[in-house]
Amino acid sequence: MENLSALFTDFYELTMAQGYWKKKKNRRAVFEMFFRKNPFKGGYSIFAGLETLLARLKAFTFSADDIAYLRSLNFFDNDFLEYLKDFHFSGDLYAMDEGSVIFPQEPLIRIDGKFIECQIIEGLVLNIINFQSLIATKTARVYLASEKGGIMEFGLRRAQGPDGAMSATRAAIIGGAIGTSNTLAAKEFGLRAMGTMAHSWVMSFANEEEAFRAYAELYPIHPIFLIDTYDTLKSGVVNAVKVGKEIVDRGGNFGVRLDSGDMHFLSQAVRRYLDEAGCKKATIAVSNDLDEHIISTLVNQGAPISSWGVGTRMVTGGEDSSFTGVYKLAAHEDEQGRLIPSIKFSDNPEKTTNPAVKQVFRLRSGDGMALADILVIDDVENPGAAEKLNLGENYTFYHPLTDYRHFCHTLEAVPLPMLKKRVENGVQISKNPTLPDIQKHCASGLETIDPRYKRLLNPHIYKVAITQKLRGLKLDLIKNYLGDL
Numbered sequence: 001m002e003n004l005s006a007l008f009t010d011f012y013e014l015t016m017a018q019g020y021w022k023k024k025k026n027r028r029a030v031f032e033m034f035f036r037k038n039p040f041k042g043g044y045s046i047f048a049g050l051e052t053l054l055a056r057l058k059a060f061t062f063s064a065d066d067i068a069y070l071r072s073l074n075f076f077d078n079d080f081l082e083y084l085k086d087f088h089f090s091g092d093l094y095a096m097d098e099g100s101v102i103f104p105q106e107p108l109i110r111i112d113g114k115f116i117e118c119q120i121i122e123g124l125v126l127n128i129i130n131f132q133s134l135i136a137t138k139t140a141r142v143y144l145a146s147e148k149g150g151i152m153e154f155g156l157r158r159a160q161g162p163d164g165a166m167s168a169t170r171a172a173i174i175g176g177a178i179g180t181s182n183t184l185a186a187k188e189f190g191l192r193a194m195g196t197m198a199h200s201w202v203m204s205f206a207n208e209e210e211a212f213r214a215y216a217e218l219y220p221i222h223p224i225f226l227i228d229t230y231d232t233l234k235s236g237v238v239n240a241v242k243v244g245k246e247i248v249d250r251g252g253n254f255g256v257r258l259d260s261g262d263m264h265f266l267s268q269a270v271r272r273y274l275d276e277a278g279c280k281k282a283t284i285a286v287s288n289d290l291d292e293h294i295i296s297t298l299v300n301q302g303a304p305i306s307s308w309g310v311g312t313r314m315v316t317g318g319e320d321s322s323f324t325g326v327y328k329l330a331a332h333e334d335e336q337g338r339l340i341p342s343i344k345f346s347d348n349p350e351k352t353t354n355p356a357v358k359q360v361f362r363l364r365s366g367d368g369m370a371l372a373d374i375l376v377i378d379d380v381e382n383p384g385a386a387e388k389l390n391l392g393e394n395y396t397f398y399h400p401l402t403d404y405r406h407f408c409h410t411l412e413a414v415p416l417p418m419l420k421k422r423v424e425n426g427v428q429i430s431k432n433p434t435l436p437d438i439q440k441h442c443a444s445g446l447e448t449i450d451p452r453y454k455r456l457l458n459p460h461i462y463k464v465a466i467t468q469k470l471r472g473l474k475l476d477l478i479k480n481y482l483g484d485l
Contacts, residue, residue, distance in 0.1 A: 003059040006087060007066050009123045014070070017116040018080045028333040029115045030357050032107040033125055036350060039137055039320040040292075043459025044449060046140050046442055047108055048171045049132030050098040051432045054422060056124060057089050089117050093423035096360070098433070099136075099174050099442035100418065101449055103464045105400040106360045106373050108325070110419055115332070122327045130323040131164070132171035137323075138292075138314050139175025140446060144454055145292035147299055148443075150307035152194050153180040154287060155315030168315035174438050177310075189435050196224035196257060203229060208239040216243050216254070223247070224255040224285060227270070232261060237270050241277045248279055255283035255306070263288075264303045271304040285309060291318050296456055328353045343477045349401045354466060355477055361389055361415035370448045372409070372463035373418070375400065377470050387467055389415045397465035402474055407463065 020026045038045050062070075062084045070076050070084070091113020102108055109125060111118050143151050153172040159165035169185035179192035186193035197215060205211035212225045225243070227236025237256060244254040256274075258266050263286050274282045286298075287309030295308055312318075329342045330353070341355035359378040363371040374397055376387035389395065391411050399405035422430040433441070452460040466474070 003061075004056050004124070005066050006060050006062045006084075006120060007069070008060075008127075009120050013119045013122060014076070016119055018076055020115045020119075021080045021083060022077070026114050026116050028339065029113065029118050029329060030331040030339070031111045031118045031122070031327055032330045032358065033109040033111075033129060033325055033327045034107050035102075035104055035130075035133075035323060035325040037104050037324050039134055039317065039323055040141060041459075042137070042141060043453035043455070043462060044137075044140075044446075045102050045104075045133060045323070046136040046175055047096050047098060047100045047102045047129075047133055048136035048174045048438075049128040049130075049167070050095050050109075050422070051438075052132065052167065052170070053109075053125060053128045054093075054428055054432070056128065057093070057121065057423070058428065060121060060124060061088050087117070087120070088426060089113065089121055089423075090426035091117060091423070092421060092425070094419040095422050096418045097420070097441060099438040099440075099445065101370070101442070101445040102133075103373055103462050104324075105354070105464045106375060107330075107358055107419060110330075110357070112357075126325055126327055128167075130325040132167055132174075133325065134317045134320065134323040135168045135171035135315060136175040136442070138317055138320075139172040139177055139310075140442065141175075141292040141456070142290075142295060142308070142310055142314055143176030144446065145296040145299065145456065146308055148176070149299075149305075150285075151177045152285075152307060152309045153177040153182070153314065154195075154309040154311035156180075156182045156185075156311075158312040159315045165315070170435065172314060173435055174442055176439065176443065178307075181309075181311075191435070197226050199226065199229045199259075202226060208235055209242055212239055212243040216247060220247070220252065222253050222255065224257050224283075226259060227256045228258055228260045228266075232258065232266055233269055233273070237273050241274065241279060244279055244282060245277065248281075253281050253283075254279075255285055257285040257287065257309070259286070259288045263294075263305070264298055264301050267298075267303045267305050283307065287311070289313060292456060330355060331357050341473060341477065343474065343481070345478060345481050349403070352401070352474075352478070354400055354470065355474055356470065358470070359386065360418040362418055363389075363409065363411065363415055364413040364448070366412050368413070368448055369450060370462075372397065372407075372465060374415070375464070375466045375470060377467070377473070378419075387469060396468055397463075398468065398471045400464055400466050402466075402471060402478075407465070 094110040156165045159168050169180045169182045179194035181195045202211040216223045225240040240256050247254050283306040285307040290310045291313040331341050343355040344353040346352045357378045358375050361374045379385040394410040396408050453462050
């Protein structure tokens with residue numbers, strides 16, 4: 001993967017970094033990335049982009065040319081620029097498994113390092129994880145709406161630039177797509193390259209039959225004919241069947257694609273024509289500005305569609321153009337070398353953070369279904385002192401915004417720890433799973449989420465909560481802050 005300059009950061013990260021350097025405050029800090037709300041008015045999200053982040057992080061340095069540029073700004077002192085010449089991430093990174101089903105307010109990534117490096121990598125973390133998580137979430141919604149049908153990612157020409165197209169393809173595969181029209185992404189990620197023909201192919205011949213026959217001669221293994229260039233029912237499907245029956249007679253098969261019109265009416269009419277012509281195994285694919293809502297409607301109406309080509313509204317996020325991931329300080333080292341919890345206090349309760357180094361446990365039922373995610377205080381220096389959730393015990397858990405809402409639960413299955421160490425002292429210690437394995441993890445995770453959280457309209461809110469101990473710490477810090485005003 002192409003290296004990315006450490007200049008890929010917001011300028012204020014560098015101004016703060018110089019401040020930490022000159023004020024001798026480059027002490028240990030722990031930051032967490034979490035997000036505030038599910039996109040698309042949904043009930044869940046999908047965590048994506050971790051492998052990309054780890055690869056970028058490893059090569060995230062300042063070149064000699066980068067240092068020369070910073071020097072030309074006349075904003076940074078030479079001693080700080082000398083420090084940046086050897087800059088690299090040397091801390092620890094914890095993260096959830098890529099492809100995990102995730103929910104608001106819970107840490108997805110935990111960064112433990114020096115203040116300067118934690119600050120400089122903030123933009124990198126958020127840029128990669130926010131975008132890929134958005135697209136993986138959108139694709140998962142499309143995948144479920146199609147009743148786990150064949151989703152083809154067709155978004156290259158509408159994606160936000162080359163890097164956006166490549167990242168979107170990768171994230172779409174995690175969310176459930178079976179292949180892509182992006183040939184470079186197919187090569188890079190080991191995917192199935194998919195696509196048939198455009199209207200220009202059909203228009204370049206004297207008639208549709210000639211165009212379809214020429215294509216079938218070139219690609220005799222299950223060719224897909226685009227049948228809406230002129231008239232889908234009077235011309236397109238008629239000519240597709242003429243050529244397709246010859247393929248069927250030879251023991252093969254073919255398919256047709258619709259790219260315009262009333263997909264429900266046309267797909268049913270085309271299916272009848274194919275069946276009556278003896279082409280019952282011929283497939284029907286559709287494209288044209290599809291999203292999960294359109295697909296869900298077509299599926300519920302019984303449209304006989306085999307596969308779905310989804311582009312613009314999947315690789316751009318459609319109605320939601322961004323993921324609400326944020327990166328906040330959870331703890332930092334004081335002058336005595338103690339790691340103390342940190343809190344951001346706000347007049348908006350949803351923007352008041354949960355302090356301290358934390359782990360996330362997923363509570364499960366006896367049959368493996370996810371019930372709630374619980375934030376607990378973690379102790380990286382002394383793991384034995386970290387909060388534990390014990391099988392068979394009854395607990396009271398509280399809303400993460402520290403209001404009155406709470407619930408009681410007796411643990412009937414061993415809680416699943418979600419954050420795992422991926423990088424230690426700047427070196428990746430975990431093995432990257434394959435993209436198909438990440439996709440399988442996503443699909444299996446979705447199976448453990450109750451359908452009421454996955455419905456498109458008014459999904460139920462999945463519980464994310466904090467322990468009594470974490471709630472007490474948060475309230476004490478808020479009280480101390482208010483007392484200092």
